Amino acid sequence: MPLPKLALEMSKKGYTGLEFAVGIPGTVGGAVRMNAGAYGGEMQKVIISTTYMDLDGNIKTIKNEEHKFEYRKSIFTKNKYIILSTTIQLKKGNINEIEEIISKDTQSRKEKQPYNMPSAGSTFKRKEGIITAKLIDEAGLKGYSIGDAIVSEKHAGFIVNKGNATAQNVLDLIKHVQNEVYNKFNQKIELEIEIMGEE
């Protein structure tokens, strides 16, 4: 189930709680694993329970607190479990108010994020009390590119593809950004995206 589709369907029916998810691309399974969130909302806040299968084929259901949700983390980021289904609880709301929240969030994303270019979303994690994108910007890295991978001019927290960026271009640019921010501000910045396959 695509997460934005679910969020829109629930909103149209007048249920509130999933408005934040309308602009998050991906599936419900991916969103549970990553504890996806935006604009003050998070999967953690709406999930009641999740059913998964472990690698021995055992099927288990866990309650919200057993997910061990953290910022973009859950027990599913540490274990190779397959999420089969999740139960969420929303509240009955006012359709006009729900639509207003969705349109405000969508507008904000379009204004602040590089939605017109391909990316994997926010490349770096926010740090407690520090806006990572601001550090990258202040390090003078907006618009810095390696091959066709470029630090977005619109939002320094995103690495976007301006044409034919390779995975290696993106990995090299990530390293460069991390090194520059560390050298200039003595701050280590972590990845929000996951690197899969061969590095």
Ligand SMILES: Cc1cc2nc3c(=O)[nH]c(=O)nc-3n(C[C@H](O)[C@H](O)[C@H](O)COP(=O)(O)OP(=O)(O)OC[C@H]3O[C@@H](n4cnc5c(N)ncnc54)[C@H](O)[C@@H]3O)c2cc1C
């Ligand atoms: C333009 C853009 C904007 C984004 N904005 C946001 C945002 O605002 N907030 C946010 O939180 N994220 C954001 N993201 C990141 C991403 O969309 C979310 O993390 C999303 O929830 C990932 O879901 P997915 O189905 O695409 O998972 P994938 O990226 O395909 O997978 C993520 C991980 O989950 C695993 N996985 C997927 N399905 C299951 C399953 N059923 N069982 C077990 N493991 C599974 C995968 O193996 C992988 O390790 C953005 C991404 C882009 C490209």
